[in-house]
Amino acid sequence: MPNDSSAGAVTPRDHIETLRARMGESIIGQRDVIERLLIGLLANGNLLVEGLPGLAKTRAIKALAKNLACDFSRIQFTPDLLPSDITGTEVYYQSAEGSEFRFERGPIFANIVLADEINRAPAKVQSALLEAMEERQVTVAGTTHKMAPLFMVMATQNPVEQEGTYPLPEAQMDRFLMHVLIDYPPVEDEVEVIRMVRAEEIAAQQTDTSEEPPAPISQDAIFAARAEIGAVHVAPAMERYMADLVDATRHRDGYGDDLKRWIEIGASPRASLALDRCGRTHAWLRGRDYVDPEDVRAIAADVLRHRLTLTYEAQGGGISADDVVAELIAQVALP
Structure with missing residues (x-):
């Protein structure tokens, strides 16, 4: 007989669904964005979140934290920010026992x-994040300092402002697991946003603080969920499908004329790794222990849009990276 002693135990998926629900209470009309933030958290990657002002980019990230x-x-991030303002620095201390750098x-x-409005700081400051984002460590004055086991950078940027901004270099863009776009919410959701913010303003003026907030989700729940995601099955055919999607951005012969005209530089192997990690996480969030093509297609645009360099012809013709990814999905067949 199976052991039913754990039948009522709270599973890692229960914790994640609780986290999703709590975030949904603060973020109205951005369900896809909430899911992408959860995928980034569970897949142990960094996210670049882009959207016009006022679309709850910062609010969504704060709701997760x-x-x-x-x-x-x-x-x-501002133009006068220094790298040491991000990483920290060596400080000289003097005491009765002696002096030292700490x-x-x-x-x-x-x-x-x-990393709010990351494109408002120059490249020297942006590059201060590179080692932390990739190697999960920071080296200052020849000493390496490790990051915590749970560590991720969530950067925001505005897609329309050009004055006083510094575009992220390709090397740093490639270090983001996904590039998440936030669009305007439907008008029905915007009405709910008005009501929610009004209720928050009223609650902030009340002096009764007897109600305790719910306990936050523990980091152990995140690590347990990651362990389950690591066990999600990826069939050889799905591995080949993910590799074919990325390879089609580099070797475009045989995939129609449009891709050859639209793509100047294809995606790096980091794109294949990101498709695998995000695809497994997407499948796990759907309650499956295997990856199917829909998991890969669901996250393909978020994984690839910032890793493709489009030709001048594509940009002049109004072709977006998402249009290119849609064509990739249409052209690349399952093995």
Whole structure:
């Protein structure tokens, strides 16, 4: 007989669904964005979140951090920001016992780091994030400092403002697991946003704070979910499908004339790895222990849109990276 002693136990998926529901209470009309933030968290990657002002980019990231048992830091990127303002620096201390240099950690040393308006700082400052995002460590004055086991950078940027901005270089773009786009919510959801913010303003004026907020989701629940995601089955045919999608961005013969005219530089092997990690996470969130083509297609645009360099012909013709990904999906067949 099977052991039913754990029948009522809370599973990692239960914790994640609780986290999704709590985020949904703060973010109205952005269900896809909430899911992408969860995928980034569970797939252990960094996210670039892009959208027009006022579309709850920062609010969504804060809602994720608020409901997790984690350290959260926000870095407001500006043109006068210095790399040491992010990583920290060596500080000289004197005392009766002697003098020494001590490393004072910067805001990058948190579990979830919000890099707000990342494209408002020059390349020298942006590059201060590269080692932390890829190697999960920071080297200052010849000493390497490791990041916490739970660590991710969530950066935001505005797609329309060009004055005083510095486009992210390709090397840094490639280090983001996904590039998430936020669009305007439907008008029905916008009405709910008005009501929600009004209720928050009223609640903030009340002095009765007897109601305790719910306990945050523990980091152990995230690590347990990641372990289950690591066991999600990926068939050889699906592995080949993901590799074929990425390879089609580089070797475009045989996939129609449009891809040859639209793509100048294809995606790196990081794209294949990201498709695998995000595809398995998407399948797990759907309650499956295997990846099917829909999982890959659902996250393909988020994984590939920032890894493709389009030709001048495509840009002049109004072709977006999402249009290219849609054509890729239409042209590349399952093995």
